[in-house]
Amino acid sequence: MLSNTQRTTIKKGQHKAVFEREKLHAIIDESLIAHIAIEGESGPVVIPMLAWRVDEHVYIHGANNSRLMRKLKTGAQTCLTFTLFDGWVLARSAFHHSAHYRSAVVFGQFDEVENKQDKDRLLNHFIEQIAPGRTDEVRLSNDKELAATTLLKIPLEEASVKISNNDVSDDKEDLDLPVWAGYIPYQTKVGPLKPIAEIADTLTTPDYSCAYGNRWKAAK
Template sequence: MLSNTKRTEIKKGAHKAIYEQEALYSIIDESLIAHIGVMTNNTPTVIPMLAWRVDNHVYVHGANNSRLMRLLKNEASCCLTFTLFDGWVLARSAFHHSAHFRSAVIYGQFATIDDNKEKDRLLNIFLEQIAPGRIEHVRLGNKKELSATTLLAIQLNEASVKIGASGVNDEAKDLDIPVWAGILPYRTVVGPLEPVSDLADGIETPDYSTAYPERWFE
């Protein structure tokens, strides 16, 4: 079960709150984009970052001289949000239009991964998540590259999940309005692969569809 703290309590639309840990994991794994909110010089700042999950931690990486990396490295309190948009709900009245979505909010502080061997392992896991089997063929990070990279981890100890997936909520007085009502689905598809123009002859197109079973587009 997810944590239940003052910061993670969902008050508006509480019926959309989900408390299963797997729901949190699935949103993070599908999104792979974390919007990270921090305070800098008394100013709120939100920056989107590539992010991935391994077990109960989320990882982000960036250059050592990144302002955000330096700030998070100092264990600044922060908030991460992940959002997946799944479609529009089209009602008979303008007021009752809404959306299908899946969202997650995480609070906490990042810790730094300093060991280059551990950095390499975790970065390779990320590469395998987006393109299974790729680490067997590409050049992996070297000592210089790994040393120039800041890798941070945040534990998923304080998080909330909200999912909107209900149907049209028309009022009884609007049911006779002669207009179409229903769901306008929104889907993100992945593929097909687009090769670079200087690809050498004889290189076969890899198959990464296993990472995106329901979203892969032939």
């Protein structure tokens, strides 16, 4: 079960709150993009970052001189949001138009992963998550590249999840209006792979479809 704190208590749309930890994991794993809030020199700023989960931590990486990395390394409190948009809900009245979505919010502080072997392993885990088997084929990061990269992790100790997948919610007096009502589903498709021009014809196209399930779009 997810934590129940003052920051994770959902006040608006409480019926959309979900408390299964597996739902949190699924949203993070599918999204892979976190919008991260920091207090900058000129005020609040939210920066989108690639993010991935290993067990009960979320990881992000960036250049050592990144303002986001430098700020988060100090232990500053932050908030991460993950959002998956699933479609529009079209009601008979303008007021009740809505959307289907899955969202997660994570609160806490980042810690730096400093051990070189751990850093290498966790960065490679991300590559494997998006392209299974690829770390067996590519040149792996060298010491210079690892030293130039900051890797941070945040625990999934304080988080909330909202899922909106309800039916059209029209007022009773609007049900007889001659207006079409329903949904516009929104789906993210992945693939097929597109090689760069310099790829040799002798190289076999890899298969990464197992990482994406029914979101994978096969080549025609």
